[in-house]
Amino acid sequence: MTLTTHTPSDTSGTLDEALERLHSFGPERGGWLSNHAPMAVEALVRHGQAPAVHRWLDHYRQKLEDMPDPAVEVTPENWQEALGDPRRIADWAAYFERETAGRPWREVLAEWWPRLLPGIAAGATHPVIRVGHSVRTLLGAPEHGPRATLPAAPEHGPRVTELAHALGYWAARHQPLPPLSSLAPAADAAAALDAVAPVPDRSGGIRNRLDQLTAFPAWPGHAVTDPDTARARLEELVRAATHRYATYGYGEPIMLVHAATAPNAVLRTLPALPRELWAPSLDAAWAASAAVTAAYSPQRPAEPVPVPGGLSPEEVFAQAAAHGDDHTIKFTDTALDIGDATALTAALRSVELNPPAF
Template identity: 60%
Template sequence: MNSHDTSGTLEEALERLHAAGPERLGRLTNHAPMVVESLAARGRAGAVHRWLDLYRPRLEDFPTPVAPVTDADWAQALGDPRRAADWIAYFSRALAERPWRTVLATWWPRLLPGMYGGSTHPVIRVGHAVRALEAGENAPRLTELAHGLGYWAARHRPVSGIDPLPAAPTAAGSLDAVVPLRHPRGGFPDRLAAVRRLPRWAAGVSDPDTARARLTELVRAATHRYVTHGHGEPTMLVHAATAPNAVLRALGSLPRALWAPSLHAAWTASAAVTAMYAPAGPVAYAPSARPTPEEVLERALAHGDEHVVKLTDTALDVGDDRALAAALRAAELSEPLA
């Protein structure tokens, strides 16, 4: 179902969106660039502007610059959300001077340890931007990558102090082995800080092809798991699947030496989100019908919620009936976009 838009609609939408900031209310992510890319990639470019008009009240103006980020002092600006505009300007300059894959390969290992900031949305935005650029390179798509990388740098947040626990052989079994937080409180940053133990499922993988296969397995397992566990937190548990899928989408544009570290970071993100928002137990779920992928996408578009659209996009990558059931489940659990 990948049929990336060639009408210019995606470019028009991105140009509209690049006047807006990556967040609103100081902490909530602007999901619109990710959604419009998903719709364009899935052959629904005709719905892009209609959806964007509904989402427009959630957009805020582009943030005010503080001071330029330079090659000499970038480390001091890393992880400072006040510097989002400075980081976006830095990456805009970098992408004007060098090929985008070179910039991505340079910065991926610097940013990867901090993919957990911004509730993993920055790496997800980068994954969408990479998919768009692989389908066709032009100025608005390059600018979108600059915005994604800049947001990631501004919200860069590493995770440390994780004690390894025994893991099952499979991704699904290891997600089942994740120990939920005992007394979860607060939002994503507070819960992330409380995560101390995770199964070591990705440990020891160094071969690039094995890493890619494992990452594909993880995306499938996390998507499938949403069917029975998404009720724990219908919005946040989406990221257990969409964050590793964003990493998976970027692999082909990265040097193979970065594939195994990417698996390790993606597993930590998926497992941590699972721990942070786990429900008391699974629930049985079976859709009343078996719709086609096209029908599932239409349902997500009619629903409109940004996380529903993005999980549907990931479910279509996975492609099996249980993944499509996860997309339907997300629509049932989530509030439609008003």
């Protein structure tokens, strides 16, 4: 698969075409595995790989399943009984399509974000990650860095529909964590992640593992109320989780990427949210990252593995894109948001650890 390191100035047409292709498919396959295509194609476009998007989708198409049949319409009156019911995936997608057709998408997001946030672990955190990618496309141009420039999305169109499907997936898979107590405080986010205790029984899937959670360590991000401080702490958490993958990712290379990509999805969403939602968003992001760490992190780090040095961020992403694995693409996208040498090392480790798609 031939890929490019060229960053186009406007690739929104490719992204919108790809999303339109995807919106007839459901958010899951094989019963509960997530459809990663909307997230992966957004990252590919953002990092200069738009010419490869449709070929990547042609390959990924074999994994996709049609959107399930609708069951019972979700309405403003009955939504609470439908929350967390995966049989209602199509109903929820249709509900949010109607909501975003009738109101500005930011208004819909602000209303539903605090309702959905307690269930951030839904679908192994894939729904919130999909929301984060979607919001980034809707906000338009990046804040910094050599990335593809997307104009701000209109109030209707494929990128708004993508947000509707992402929110619908989250609502259908909504899964609160069990009640958690606080352990001794840690000095920073990295120390807090190191202090997360592994769940005792790892014989089952993620839902079985999350049910075993009882307590997480506190850290300086705990009980933050100032929005700007909350954002800074969230950036710290994303950086710590990304760096940690470089030495702990070997334990569960696919699942552990979510310890970084889930809080980064929250971070990407903050600019579209009212500032009073930033602090509770930090709390939920920490819970998601700690939950994935507890469920999948190995007891001890591996010895650092030498990786090729001197590569630019664009060259690192090109390697991830050529590798083709959806989790690797999304994790490398998060690593480039961090952008330092350790983050790029972690991204290259994901290329080594995860099975290639091509």
